[in-house]
Every structure is written in structure tokens, then in C-alpha cells.
Amino acid sequence: MIKFQNITKTYPEHSDSGDIIALDNVSFDIQEKEFVSVVGRSGAGKTTLLKLLLVQEHPTKGRIFFEETDIHRIKSRYLPDFRKEIGAIFQDYKLLSSKTVYENIAYIMEVMCARPEDICRDVKQVLEIVRMNDRSDNFPEELSGGEKQRVAIARALIHRPKLIIADEPTGNLDPYHTQDIIKLLLKIHGLGTTIILATHDKNIINNLGKRVVTLDEGKVIRDEEEGKFIL
Numbered sequence: 001m002i003k004f005q006n007i008t009k010t011y012p013e014h015s016d017s018g019d020i021i022a023l024d025n026v027s028f029d030i031q032e033k034e035f036v037s038v039v040g041r042s043g044a045g046k047t048t049l050l051k052l053l054l055v056q057e058h059p060t061k062g063r064i065f066f067e068e069t070d071i072h073r074i075k076s077r078y079l080p081d082f083r084k085e086i087g088a089i090f091q092d093y094k095l096l097s098s099k100t101v102y103e104n105i106a107y108i109m110e111v112m113c114a115r116p117e118d119i120c121r122d123v124k125q126v127l128e129i130v131r132m133n134d135r136s137d138n139f140p141e142e143l144s145g146g147e148k149q150r151v152a153i154a155r156a157l158i159h160r161p162k163l164i165i166a167d168e169p170t171g172n173l174d175p176y177h178t179q180d181i182i183k184l185l186l187k188i189h190g191l192g193t194t195i196i197l198a199t200h201d202k203n204i205i206n207n208l209g210k211r212v213v214t215l216d217e218g219k220v221i222r223d224e225e226e227g228k229f230i231l
Contacts, residue, residue, distance in 0.1 A: 087156030146177030
């Protein structure tokens with residue numbers, strides 16, 4: 001489904017030390033319906049890798065394929081169509097403070113010009129999946145961190161993506177809510193969605209029993225089925 005092929009990403013450094021290497025000749029594949037954790041210390045290259053997959057940045061060298069398409073050759077006017085295949089979840093939730101839970105999720109479908117009856121049906125469905133149907137009229141400021149993240153997950157699900165990217169989704173949560181979010185991601189994976197989880201939380205990884213790709217200083221140093229957090 002996804003192929004990272006010899007990806008190098010550098011950033012210019014305004015000194016005599018040369019460019020900053022964020023990713024260094026990274027190659028690995030992700031199959032459809034896999035659950036893959038990308039781990040490493042802060043600055044290892046996890047977020048850079050995800051930004052490249054979302055075409056928010058471009059690789060210095062190498063190619064990334066999504067279902068046989070070289071995504072960095074997609075013309076800009078077609079990028080919104082490509083991004084509909086991906087749902088993204090972030091550490092800071094990125095909810096709209098002036099909109100209710102329902103409105104935050106519905107907004108994604110409104111942008112896609114969905115019919116009102118379809119919006120109503122689909123929003124109710126995803127709210128049930130993330131167990132937030134009883135908070136649909138609340139605003140983000142009225143929710144706990146765990147509840148905000150469940151709304152963010154619902155928003156990522158609403159357009160039925162083939163892939164969900166979760167970038168440090170539990171970074172602001174306590175252990176109880178962390179477990180809740182991981183269980184929810186596993187539930188979504190069980191429904192047939194491919195998941196990429198980027199985290200530096202050792203406990204999450206060691207309890208998951210899923211594939212682990214480990215980055216260190218921009219390089220893949222380990223790729224193991226049922227892997228552990230080892231650095």
C-alpha cells in the first residue's frame with residue numbers, strides 16, 4: 001500500500017556545519033490493513049516522515065508511493081483528492097474551539113460538499129464508534145483531553161480513509177486516557193483501516209505486539225514484527 005523508497009530529507013543549516021539530515025536513505029513498505037508503529041527519540045525523524053506522506057513537505061531524495069502512485073508527482077490541484085484517502089490525528093487535537101463536537105466532525109464533510117442527510121448519518125455513526133454521542137453538543141473547552149482526542153479520531157474517520165496517521169496522539173494524556181485512545185485505534189484497525197502510529201511512549205509499544213519500525217538519527221535501525229521499544 002505504501003512504499004518509502006530511499007527517502008532522504010535535509011534542511012539547510014545557516015552555519016558551517018552543513019545541512020541538517022532529518023531522514024537518511026529510509027526504505028520500508030507498509031501493507032494494506034497493517035498496524036505499524038514508527039518509534040524513536042524526539043528528533044529521530046518520525047514527524048518528518050509523516051509530513052512527507054501527507055505531502056506537506058517534499059523529500060530531498062527518494063520517492064514515496066501510495067497504492068502505486070508517486071505522491072510527490074501529484075499535481076497540486078489533485079492533492080485534496082489524495083488527502084481524502086488519509087485521516088490524520090495529532091497530539092494537539094486541532095479542534096475548532098467555536099464549533100461543537102458534532103460541528104467539528106460535520107465540518108469535514110461540509111467542505112467535501114456532502115449532502116446534509118449523509119452528514120447527519122455519518123457523524124452519528126462515528127460518534128458511536130468513539131463513544132462520544134452523548135457529548136455531541138459540547139464545545140472543546142468542555143471536554144477532557146481524552147475526549148478531545150476521541151473527537152479528533154472521529155473527525156479523522158468521517159471520510160472513511162484507507163489510512164489513519166496518528167502522530168503522538170497520546171502525548172498530552174494521562175495513562176488512563178492513553179490506554180483508551182490506543183484501544184480505540186486498535187478497534188478502528190480491526191474494522192480494516194491501515195494505521196501508522198508515531199510515538200516515543202515505550203509502554204504503548206511494548207504492550208501492542210504490532211510491527212515496530214525504529215528510527216534513530218534519521219535512519220531505520222530496526223524493523224520487527226511484534227517489535228519492542230529498544231533504543
